[in-house]
Amino acid sequence: MAELDIEMISKEEEDAKEEMNGKVIVVILMGAPGSGKSTFCDNVMKAANRPWVRVCQDTIANGKAGTKAQCIKRAVDALKDGKSVFIDRCNLEREQRSEFVKLGGPEVDVHAVVLDLPARLCITRSVKRTGHEGNLQGGRAAAVVNKMLQKKELPKLSEGFSRITFCQNDIDVQGALDIYTGLGAKNTLPSGCFGQKNPDAKVQQGIMKFLKKAEDSNTKELKANNSHHPVSVDETKGSSVDGSINITSSIDTVNKEVKEEEDLPMYSSVPEVSTLAFPSISTSDFQFNLEKASDIIVEEVEKFLKKIENVRLVLVDLTHRSKILNLVKAKASQTNIDSKKFFTFVGDITQLYTQGGLRCNVIANAANWRLKPGGGGVNAAIFNAAGPALETATEERAGSLNPGSALVVPLPLSSPLYEKEGVTHVIHILGPNMNPNRPNFLNNDYNKGCNVLRKAYSSLFEGFKSIARTQKTIEKGGDEQSVARPLDLDQVLLERRSTNDFPNKDQKMKREDTYESERNKKCKGLQIELGTHHVSKSNDNASVSGPTDATKRNTSFKKEEVGGKTSKTWGSWAQALHHIAINPEKHKNDVIEILDDVVVLNDLYPKARKHLLVLARKDGLDHLADVGAEHLQLLRNMHTVGEKWAKQFSSDDASLIFRLGYHSVPSMRQLHLHVISQDFNSTHLKNKKHWNSFNTAFFRDSVDVIDEISKDGKARLNNDEKLMSMELRCHRCRSAHPNIPRLKSHISNCQAPFPPNLLQEDRLIPPQPRRTETEA
DNA sequence: GTTCTAGAAC
């Protein structure tokens, strides 16, 4: 194929010289997030010699992400207008870009500019960037880039491009920049493929060498196409049956071959298992016998891995010449240790992810007995990389460490080691003291020394197990008490995500799952019962009354013309509250209070820790739009009952603050007053509509509704569609948040006072004086 | 109201 391209280049170049037809161009940029597509466009457009329009799907809809169709339309418009177009989206797959290629025609050339930069560079840039329009930030970027590159299909002229420029480094990019910047309105560029180095050359050799090695070791074939393809740990490790070929060897080989291009294959960057990276202890400064030390490491690793599933251990050293590393590697290969669970790795333990693509959530530190920074080697490096936060966190837990002991320190979230590398814990360990100037000097007592070293590793692994086990507990939906600390941590982690930091998806997901199952248990009975009633009584809504002028955009009911008046039919699922209001005695398990004119129940899907509904029992009073002056007393009663319950809850729990109100257009039939605590801490609060229905003008405070009914005979309904799609703002400090998880993370901590409008007119029910035992 | 699904995006 390369030869063919060269032929085409020379032919097309000749053609180009003859033709100066001033065509417009569509340049389809291709590259992973962080490859520099937007920057490329910006740089060309800054100094361009022809008019350009940049079409970016991330921002095409008034600054927000839009559809492919919108991009096409924008491009077509620009081309009609005589402007050339940059298509700024990833376009890594043939399918994704095919529609844009079709923009080409007699008057329009379609070019590709491929920003085929090292995955690692893209990841680093994606992680670093803060204000990217696509909102791709934090460590998540690594997973994204890796995944996208797995699907990468380099463009071919046969797809319909007249010119393809490959850029594999900054120099290539600059070259392409110059070409497009200098391209005048009347100029055209030669067709063909440019800049493509033999994609299989060096890297492939490296991989092939490794493959050969692996095959020699009686192993399976490794799949790896080229340098930019992520090489997953599983694939690499899977190539080894006996553990004799491990990751270090593969990386080393590849690394040596391609180091000029700084183009390492990426490891699977998202750890599916908890991973501990640890240095060799006591073998550097005070040369513990390496044979003995390596035996101990391998034995302790083997022992530990027999006890626990779903973890990985990685022995790390700075150089592939490391004797201890090679000894351990060799000895491990003689055992039954699963090379997926234990391997050696060459790299800086403080930069395993950013430099080596290996994600380790826990790293061990070869600490000194005072647990202080300094000294040299790993200890200095880790304290240095972790910043002062680690020192403080360590001090809080212990002032010193005995030989053979370990100390688990959760890494403060402000630590760069957490932010950049995703390390959540540092475990300090202290080996036997080989320093003759110290009182507990071993003096070559290797029996004792080996015991201490062994103990150091076993303490380290036990410490690691305690972390891994907690995580596992959450995964399996253990009781909430046992996971209290990780949940707290997760709250903070979520908060950190809002400032572009390393996400901790696993923990987040687990937490949601835990809460979800908890809620389900509580609500199941009601859910089932309500479900039954919808079905059995879905036809009993013949008595629906109440013509209204409310907007009927809500899908919970259909608008019908009956005798010139508008009426509505509610969906069967929207009837549950109506059934309860009409026959509360049939729902004794669900309702918590039945009065003559109202029924009180817990919301089936509470959007906060406490979320009650006060139902009007009057048949035909479906929603706020049906309410008139004649219902004033009923509204007051509903308010009084709701307020009574709110006060009762908040006297039991002083952290609860309540707000009472109605949805302008409810989804469920039967007028109901929401009594909802303002923590909004609930797994059922899942989307923008949920939030905005309680925190925009769509929510009508009960006090205001009563006021309006008494003055005007009707309540104002704020049911503009825009309200539901409004940006997510904290109900306290009014800060804006890009999505629900971040909002929830924020509100879990926000203690700002409520806005003035909520503090007025008794719209909020504040914490009540605590009830005494006798009152309760 | 919810759940489920799919597609699109980063």
Added chain:
DNA sequence: GTTCTAGAAC
């Protein structure tokens, strides 16, 4: 891997 959106079904 996560988020968002939309549509469909109940």
